[in-house]
Every structure is written in structure tokens, then in C-alpha cells.
């Protein structure tokens with residue numbers, strides 16, 4: 001910008017304390033952010049960048065790469081950066097350079113970190129979701145794991161501290177379960193239509209059903225001395241090998257009851273759909289806590305800690321919690337809200353898609369297909385679909401499902417139905433709602449379950465379509 005002084009990185013480096021003011025650079029701009037740091041939505045992390053360039057941090061935290069944030073930053077501009085140095089900063093190390101390549105079937109909502117889901121009609125083509133288009137939700141770069149120095153550390157009160165290589169893990173009894181994994185943000189884009197929410201705008205395909213093979217956590221804990229009658233631990237914390245710039249690992253925890261129950265079926269999985277885990281899905285080992293939110297199914301598992309406390313990780317304490325609709329980012333009491341563990345009942349219409357031109361069958365019906373699932377091992381007992389705002393509900397046929405017992409029913413149910421449509425109408429809105437074995441049913445609208453983070457998006461799925469006769 002004309003008229004402002006030009007600085008070198010060495011000048012900027014001198015401004016990294018409150019007395020000397022706090023400076024940062026971004027592209028060809030130099031900024032004094034002293035008056036902004038206290039109101040930074042991301043907290044004290046911002047201090048890591050003072051006296052230096054923002055690029056390495058913002059390449060990781062892509063939330064910043066929006067026009068709104070650029071505009072905000074420009075308010076603090078005090079100078080220009082030497083163009084040669086700006087170029088060097090821009091070309092600096094990309095923390096995502098070692099990420100794997102991905103199947104084009106996965107449609108990304110964000111590339112760095114990588115987040116992607118398949119098209120809904122692809123999603124329900126198979127009861128077991130092929131690994132190539134199983135949704136991917138990464139918060140950070142995919143770690144590069146060298147098996148020769150990989151071992152999972154396990155510690156906590158009342159158990160023998162243990163370190164386990166993949167080879168040692170594979171010597172223990174191998175269990176295979178079929179389980180659905182779903183992100184708490186699945187279907188967030190629908191909730192965002194009520195009012196904007198924070199987070200990636202997922203469609204209905206941030207969910208998948210796969211077989212997972214590995215060691216049962218309950219057996220492993222028992223083997224290293226866990227005794228339920230004396231142990232005081234309340235949570236099992238998991239840490240991944242993926243690190244934030246502050247060197248905090250991705251993490252999450254589950255209640256101890258789930259972890260030690262043989263019927264809880266928590267697996268330290270090294271195979272997905274019969275093959276070694278792919279890098280995106282957690283190679284070499286990840287947690288599968290079936291019936292529980294995807295966020296706790298920690299990938300690239302590095303450490304397990306038994307504790308009286310939940311995981312201290314950001315994603316357990318400051319994310320993946322629901323709030324009442326009028327709670328704002330300013331009023332949210334993060335410490336008081338319950339972390340999401342078991343997920344509520346959900347369903348989605350996958351065929352047809354929104355605004356499709358749909359052929360009306362000879363019997364004046366349209367064919368509708370989708371999935372339904374509930375957390376906590378609760379089977380789906382019914383799916384209802386309507387084309388006329390609920391005057392007439394039609395029960396769907398549950399075409400593909402598991403015969404697992406209630407409480408251990410980890411897989412989704414695929415359904416199909418022919419819904420009658422009125423002869424005079426050219427446009428209808430399809431609605432679907434599922435009921436689980438506890439007779440929990442999906443809420444009617446997003447308005448009353450809206451929450452700041454856009455999680456638990458399980459209102460009736462509504463799909464407007466055009467009819468073709």
C-alpha cells in the first residue's frame with residue numbers, strides 16, 4: 001500500500017512483546033495486532049506468530065483463508081513487507097505436502113486439512129461402504145508413520161504401563177465388527193440454512209459403514225491388569241500422531257464403561273474392509289468406538305490414557321458439544337456442556353437428490369432410498385417417508401440391515417419406499433424420519449435444534465423434487 005513504510009522480516013522480528021508491540025506479516029503486509037490478540041477467536045495460539053509470518057500457521061488453520069479475515073487483518077496494517085521476503089514466506093513449507101492422493105469419488109469440502117464425502121447416490125450403493133469413497137475428516141496433516149518406531153503407549157492408574165508395536169497387537173485375538181462411523185457435522189449444510197453455523201458444510205454423506213478388524217480394547221485393558229471393582233478411572237483418552245502447531249495431538253475420550261465392556265466392542269483397528277488401514281483412515285491403528293461420534297474414533301493412535309478426566313484435547317473440551325439454540329459463541333459455557341459421545345437417531349434421503357427431475361412410477365409413486373442409523377447400538381425399527389408434509393406417512397422397507405442385537409447394533413440400515421404423489425402436483429417435498437429401538441425419533445425441524453457449532457444435525461431430511469410424468 002502506497003505511503004506506508006517498507007520493512008524487512010528482521011524488523012518485524014523485533015516486535016514480539018507487548019512493550020515493543022506485536023507485529024506479524026501476511027503476504028506483502030506488515031500488521032500491528034497488539035490490540036487484536038485478546039479478541040482472537042482462536043485464543044492465545046495467535047501469539048505463536050508474533051514477530052514472524054502468518055503463512056505457516058494459516059496454511060494449517062484454513063479458517064483464516066476467507067475475505068472476512070483478510071479484511072479484519074487489513075485494519076491493523078502499518079507497513080509493507082519487502083517483496084522478495086514476502087515471496088519466500090509464500091513459498092514456505094506446506095504442512096500438507098505429505099498427504100496421500102485421494103479418489104475423485106470423494107468431493108472435498110476442504111482440501112487442507114482434507115475433508116471429503118461421496119455423492120449421496122454413491123453412498124448407498126453398497127451396504128459396506130468401499131474404502132475409496134468412505135468420507136474423510138482430518139483436522140490436521142496426515143502424519144507420516146514409520147512402522148519401525150511405531151508403538152502405542154498405554155498408561156493410567158491400576159494398570160501396567162505398556163508399549164505395543166503393531167506386530168504385538170496382531171498377536172492378540174483378532175475381532176471384526178461392522179460399524180457405522182459418522183461425523184457430528186454430518187448434514188450441517190441443512191442446519192446452516194436456518195442460521196449460519198461454524199464449521200464445514202457437510203452434505204448427508206459424512207457417514208459410512210465398514211468392517212473393522214483389530215484388538216478389543218476391553219481384552220487389552222484386562223490383560224494389563226484393569227480391575228473394574230477397584231479402578232477409579234472414568235474415561236479412556238486417546239491421542240493421535242497428528243499435532244497442532246502448538247504440538248498438541250488430536251485427541252478425544254470415551255467413558256470407561258464403554259471401553260471395558262466386552263459388548264461395547266471398542267476396537268483398536270488395523271484393518272478396514274479386510275485391508276490394512278489407509279493413511280487417510282488412520283494407518284496403522286485407529287480407535288473404532290462403535291455407536292459413538294466419529295470424533296472419538298482417533299486415527300493414527302499413539303497413546304491411551306486412563307483417567308478421571310476427559311481428554312484435555314480441544315476437540316473434547318471446546319468442540320463437538322451441543323448447545324441450546326439461543327446460546328452464542330460469547331455465552332457458550334463450554335466447560336458445562338456435555339461432550340458428544342453416543343449419537344442420536346438420524347436418516348437421510350440419498351435418492352433422489354434435491355431438485356432432481358424424478359420419474360413418476362405407473363402406480364403414481366416415486367421411489368425413494370436412503371440410510372438410517374442411531375448411536376449407542378440401537379437398531380432402526382422404522383423409517384417413515386411422506387411427500388405431502390406429513391398428511392400421509394408411508395413406512396419404508398428396511399432392505400439392508402444387520403441382525404445384531406439391540407445394544408450392539410452398530411451398522412446402519414438402508415431403506416427403500418415407493419411414496420404416493422398427488423396427480424396434480426409437479427413439485428413435492430419428500431420428508432424422511434427414522435425411529436430407533438428406544439422409540440427415539442428425529443426432530444421435525446432444524447430451527448429448534450440449531451446450535452453454534454452445527455452438530456447433531458438430525459432433523460427430518462427434506463428434499464424438494466420436480467415430478468416428470
Ligand code: HEM
Nearest residue numbers: 033040041042045046048049057061063069072073198245
Ligand atoms: C480462528 C483471526 C492468527 C489459530 C480465528 C477466527 C478469526 C481469526 C477471525 C475465527 C474464524 C471463524 O470462526 O470462521 C486471526 C487473525 C490472526 C490470527 C486476524 C492474525 C493476525 C492465528 C494464528 C493461529 C490461529 C497465528 C495459530 C497459531 C486459530 C484457531 C482458530 C482461529 C485454532 C479456530 C478456533 C476455533 O475453531 O474455535 N482466527 N487469527 N490464529 N485462529 Fe486465528
Ligand code: MTE
Nearest residue numbers: 135136137138139183240250294295298299
Ligand atoms: N483422529 C485423528 N487423529 N485426527 C483427526 O483429525 N478426526 C476425527 C476422527 N478421528 C480425526 C481423528 C473425526 S472428527 C471423525 S468424524 C473421524 O475421525 C473420521 O474418520 P474417517 O476420516 O476415517 O472417516
Ligand code: MO
Nearest residue numbers: 183184294295
Ligand atoms: Mo467429525
